[in-house]
Each structure stands twice: as C-alpha cells, then as structure tokens.
Amino acid sequence: ALSCLYVILCNHQPQVFHPHVQAIVPPVVACVGDPFYKITSEALLVTQQLVKVIRPLDQTDAFDASPYIADLFACTIKRLKAADIDQEVKERAISCMGQIICNLGDSLGADLPGTLHIFLERLKNEITRLTTVKALTLIAGSPLKINLRPILGEAVPILASFLRKNQRALKLSTLAALDILVKNYSDSVTPAMIDAVLAELPPLINESDMHVSQMAISFLTTLARVHPDSLSKISGSILAELIALVRSPLLQGGALSAMLEFFQALVATGTASLGYMDLLRMLTGPVYAQSAALTHKQSYYSIAKCVAALTRACPKEGPAVVGQFIQDVKNSRSTDSIRLLALLSLGEVGHHVDLSGQPELKTVILDAFSSASEEVKSAASYALGSISVGNLPEYLPFVLQEISGQPKRQYLLLHSLKEIISSASVAGLKPYVENVWALLLKHCECTEEGTRNVVAECLGKLTLIDPETLLPRLKGYLLS
Numbered sequence: 001a002l003s004c005l006y007v008i009l010c011n012h013q014p015q016v017f018h019p020h021v022q023a024i025v026p027p028v029v030a031c032v033g034d035p036f037y038k039i040t041s042e043a044l045l046v047t048q049q050l051v052k053v054i055r056p057l058d059q060t061d062a063f064d065a066s067p068y069i070a071d072l073f074a075c076t077i078k079r080l081k082a083a084d085i086d087q088e089v090k091e092r093a094i095s096c097m098g099q100i101i102c103n104l105g106d107s108l109g110a111d112l113p114g115t116l117h118i119f120l121e122r123l124k125n126e127i128t129r130l131t132t133v134k135a136l137t138l139i140a141g142s143p144l145k146i147n148l149r150p151i152l153g154e155a156v157p158i159l160a161s162f163l164r165k166n167q168r169a170l171k172l173s174t175l176a177a178l179d180i181l182v183k184n185y186s187d188s189v190t191p192a193m194i195d196a197v198l199a200e201l202p203p204l205i206n207e208s209d210m211h212v213s214q215m216a217i218s219f220l221t222t223l224a225r226v227h228p229d230s231l232s233k234i235s236g237s238i239l240a241e242l243i244a245l246v247r248s249p250l251l252q253g254g255a256l257s258a259m260l261e262f263f264q265a266l267v268a269t270g271t272a273s274l275g276y277m278d279l280l281r282m283l284t285g286p287v288y289a290q291s292a293a294l295t296h297k298q299s300y301y302s303i304a305k306c307v308a309a310l311t312r313a314c315p316k317e318g319p320a321v322v323g324q325f326i327q328d329v330k331n332s333r334s335t336d337s338i339r340l341l342a343l344l345s346l347g348e349v350g351h352h353v354d355l356s357g358q359p360e361l362k363t364v365i366l367d368a369f370s371s372a373s374e375e376v377k378s379a380a381s382y383a384l385g386s387i388s389v390g391n392l393p394e395y396l397p398f399v400l401q402e403i404s405g406q407p408k409r410q411y412l413l414l415h416s417l418k419e420i421i422s423s424a425s426v427a428g429l430k431p432y433v434e435n436v437w438a439l440l441l442k443h444c445e446c447t448e449e450g451t452r453n454v455v456a457e458c459l460g461k462l463t464l465i466d467p468e469t470l471l472p473r474l475k476g477y478l479l480s
Helices: 002-010 018-032 037-054 066-081 087-107 111-123 129-140 149-162 168-184 191-198 210-226 228-235 237-246 253-268 276-288 297-313 315-330 336-352 361-368 374-390 392-405 407-423 426-442 449-463 467-479
Strands: none
Touching: 002 018, 002 037, 018 037, 018 066, 037 066, 037 087, 066 087, 066 111, 087 111, 087 129, 111 129, 111 149, 129 149, 129 168, 149 168, 149 191, 168 210, 191 228, 210 228, 210 237, 210 253, 228 237, 237 253, 237 276, 237 297, 253 276, 253 297, 276 297, 276 315, 276 336, 297 315, 297 336, 315 336, 315 361, 336 361, 336 374, 361 374, 361 392, 374 392, 374 407, 392 407, 392 426, 407 426, 407 449, 426 449, 426 467, 449 467
C-alpha cells in the first residue's frame, strides 16, 4: 500500500492531494514508527514525497502545511537519531529529513540547528556520508535560504577530504555540494575553507574521468564568479592540469563546455598573471614553440575553442589577435601546426564575432585551400564556414559564388557550406534557402563521388530548415 501511494504521489500534481492530506498523514506517520524495517523504510520514502506535496517550492500555493509539520518532523527525527537501525532506514531518514528542511526549514525554528548537527555527525560516518552529502546539497539549494552557516566551518573541510576518497559517486556528489555551498553561502565560506578544497582538486582534473573533471571545472567557475580573490592560488598545479586536459583528444561535450565557461570566468577576474595574453600563451605556447606537434587533431580544435572563448570575454583584445592569426596563416615560415591552429581559431572566433572588418581574411583562407597539408585544407574549409556564420549576408553569397566559379576548390567549399548550414540559425538561413538549393542541385551529378556525398549531406541538412517546402521536392527528385 505504501509503495502504491508513493507511485501515486510521484505522478500527480500536489494540488490533487491537498483535500486528502488530513487522511493520509496520520497512517503514514504511524508506519514510520513501525518495528518492521521494510515498512519504516517505505514510509520514509512516502513521507519525503508528502513533504513536496504539502509545500511545493516551485509554485505558490494556498494550502496550509503548518498542522502537519510537527508530526512529520517528529517521526523522522526519531528515526534519524536512532543508532541501531537498518542501513536502508538510516539512509532514507537522512534523505527525508533533508527534504523536510529544504521545503519546511523556515517553520522548524529551534529544531533546525540541532538537526543540522546530526547531519554533521552522519557526514563523519563512512556508511551514511554519501546520502548526507546529497541531503546537504538539497538543503543548500533550497529557495528558503536555510541557515547552514553554523555547520559550514566543520562541514566544508570534511567535504574537501571526501575528494581524495576512492569512491566516484562520493566525489561527484561532494563537488555538487561544494559548488552550491560556495554559490549560495559565499559570505560564510572563508579563504581557509576554499584552500582546503583547492588542495584536493589537481588529481581530479584529468582525462581518465571526464565527468569528475567537468564537475571540478564547474566548481572552479563558480569560485571565479563569487570568490575571484581565491583564484590567485590556482596558477600552479591546478592550471597545469587544466591546460593538459585542453590538449587531451578526449575533451568534448559537457567537459569542453565547462572548460570554456571557466576560461571566460577566469579572465574576467583580472587576476595577476592570469590575464588574456597570459592564458593565450599558455594555451597556444606548445604549438608556437615548434617543439613536437600535438599528437591529436582534436587538441587543436579544443585549444581554438578556448582561444575564442577568451576572445569573446575580452572583445578589446580581439582585433589584434585575429590580425596575428591571419599573419600566421600567411607566413611562409609557419609550420603546418601553427597554420592549423590559426585557421581553427579564426573559425571559432568568427563564429561568434563578425570578422568582415578584416579585408585580407577571405583571400588568406582561400589561399590555404592550396596547402600541401590535408589537415590545413580541412581547417581552412571549416574556418570559412564558421566565419560565415558570424556574418551570413557578407560571407554566404561569397561562398556560393566561389562554389560556382572554382571547380578545383569545390569539394572544400562545399564542406564550408555544410558547416554554415549545420551551425547558422534557421531564421538567418531562411532568405538564402532557394539559392543554396538551386546551387546544390546543379552539383548533384558531379563526377566526383566525394563531392556528391557532401552535396547529399548539405541537401539533407538544408531540408531540415524548411521541411514542409523542401521534403516534397526531395521526394520528387527520388522518382526522377
């Protein structure tokens, strides 16, 4: 019956149950006190859900929860304090009390500090620590702004110590807890607490576990925004690990996005020796030092994205750096690695910033199409497409014109067009759809199979922009 009630509570709006709360609460409270652990455990799960029903935090509601708070709190605190109970009951009592404080903490008055100190004790226990970390994360994120300050001084160093434990779930939950604590209680988090956490971070930032790395980087981003002074401490081993991770071929998706956000937050702090040019040198240094080229092509893409993120955060620095990249592509003494990075960086910057004010840009990129290196040619093709997204009226007609007039470069130019169709906004592309469609159809019967394949990809992606008009046309061509 309790399991059934739990499923019903989870799958309906809180308002549905408000007329029945008076009837539901007493038997559930009685079950929490049942001697059989299975019933207690299930009843605590139902209680946790009931708390969300009587005081939903995501909607303003006229329902008066006050008559039920004392009973729900009393039955849960009894189970929370009990030392000799079943492991599952212990964990569910912690989770349930976490939910009670999160949703009803402003009504607990003098009971709150004592309950938080019980959480502190549970945090020190190896068996209950993971559940307690999750409960504290829930409380710290509550819109009721529960006062956790009395326990922070002791809790944060304990949480920091969890980051070196060989338990992945604990590391992830702890990073989430620290992130929300720093975000919502920044006035009470002292430099000493932050130092304790920073000391544990370097081993967590590496390619062997991208999710843990992502959470650690997100925590650093939060720190940069709310405690910028503390970032002067990261210029040693933490920054070295971050730069090493940027060069990893495995950096992509959520971890890469977190890295870009971090660099933007870091450069905005104005920390000494961590300014725009300092970070740019750290990122691009190995490529320009002309030591061994980076092993993986993906590394160049990641560095270019970081360069673009920094440039977007510091728009005044943009023109000079873009000018330097253009010179690097033109320079006959530049290695293929330098050209590759410069082209990709131009593409990433141009995707977000209009580069039409750079008169040489088109010529320089088209010249790179003639490079002996396939990777440089591919990077030039990507760069032209990406830059076009930053100013479609300027660059898209130019790309279409080049496709028609430069048969030798057609394959690379079509790849540029594919990048434009994939990345530009639907609204931006709409006015050009007919012209692009006509051009692609003209090249459908090209003798080169590679070119035909790119045309097919472009047609498919273009159809998604206006499927109602273009899909019937595409079907028609299948019959011809």
